[in-house]
Amino acid sequence: RDSFSTLRTQGGISGFVRPDESEHDSFYEGHAGTSVSQAAGIAAANTARGSKNFAVAVIGDGSFGNGMVYEALDHAGSTRSRLIIILNDNEMSISKNVGSMAGAFSKLRNRPIYHNTKDAIGNFILKIPFCGKRIYEFLYRIKEKIKRRVYKGNVFTSLGFNYLGPVDGHDVVAMENLFKIAQGYRKPSVVHVVTVKGKGYNYAESRPNDYHGVSPFDADEGIKENCISFSKVAGDTLCRLARENKKICAVTAAMGIGTGLENFSKQFKDRFFDVGIAEQHAVTFSAGLARGGMVPFFAVYSSFLQRGYDQVLHDAAIANLPLKLLVDRAGFVGEDGETHQGLFDVSFLSAIPNMKIYSPYCYKELEACISQTANNDELCAIRYPRGSEKANYSGQISGEYSIIGN
Secondary structure, eight states: OOGGGGTTTTTTTOSSBOOOTTTTTOSOOOSSTOOHHHHHHHHHHHHHHHOOOOOOEEEEEGGGGGGHHHHHHHHHTTSSOOOOOOEEEEEBBBSSSSSHHHHHHHHHHHHHHHHHHHHHHHHHHSSSSTTTTHHHHHHHHHHHHHHHHHHOOHHHHHTTOEEEEEEEEOOOOOHHHHHHHHHTTTSSSEEEEOOTTTTTTTHHHHHHHSSSSOOOOTTTTTTOOOOOOOOHHHHHHHHHHHHTTTEEEEESSSSSSTTHHHHHHHHGGGGGGEOOSSSSHHHHHHHHHTTOOOEEEEEEEEEHGGGHHHHHIIIIITTTTTEEEEEEBBBOOOOGGGGOOOOOOHHHHTTTTTTEEOOOSSSHHHHHHHHHHTTOEEEEEEEESSSSOSSSOOSSSSOOOOOOOO
């Protein structure tokens, strides 16, 4: 707490969990979709050691677009381990959630008035002297049995978990009651809590996209308009090229705004694909677009591309498909910490057959690289840094291009 003013500064504390900073951090963590696997492993270790401790994974609903989560659920649901998964459902990852799982969670939330009434009745019962807690637990188990009969379960119960919730994630008492119930089961449980991203700060509640990961700003006035960046130039260039070439597509893994594709998503809805936090699927999906005759550009942060390495090698490079990787946040990324540094893409991409790597150093070269690669059949990666060029940017650069190196 004393060091919080140093957050995300040189020599200061991290914006992500780090075991060397806190005994409560189990892993160095900065990427989505890993907590269930980690907690399942800890739970298995507890069982092997004879410990009766519970392992608890906290995971956002946006992370459920990541395939690793389902691998973990498939395995953990078949065990009798002391595992509790807290699903923090705020309908957001970095951008608004997409996909069928987001729709499934929406159905689970049902109507807020129902949950508010349910929580109020539950809190009233718990206040009954001596026997309130027992009555609450008894009624809750009866309700769950009836619900399972009527609704035939959900994705979690189908995988072997007890499903508890949804519950107001800002009601501490209600959440504690569900956690205690979860501890009474002899198999893993999922506790579904519904929260508001940015709760308590009006700017963040109304514009959650802009407040996912922020640089310093005036809290009273909120974040000002974003400045021109390499990401925006990449997105603007794709928009311009897509008007002329109907085959150009843009793919993102829940990072449409972060990678500068917001305008593309509005102007070319039928050629914009947000696959959720699923980098592996995004690469192979893009390879499928290329095989189908389209010109896909997959815009992804350098450190997130690490998660799709096998797919780049196996599904794109071997067939020499003309997939274009827009590798954002390449090189040093500063305050995002070691889990987000884009320091490894050159090393792992340069080892891949048929891969060409471009490293434009200014906006004009970035536009030139994207323009040139859009018109050829090569597999390539165009890597560029986070931040802005010092020179002014007009939003349109025309003329003949020459690539300095590749």
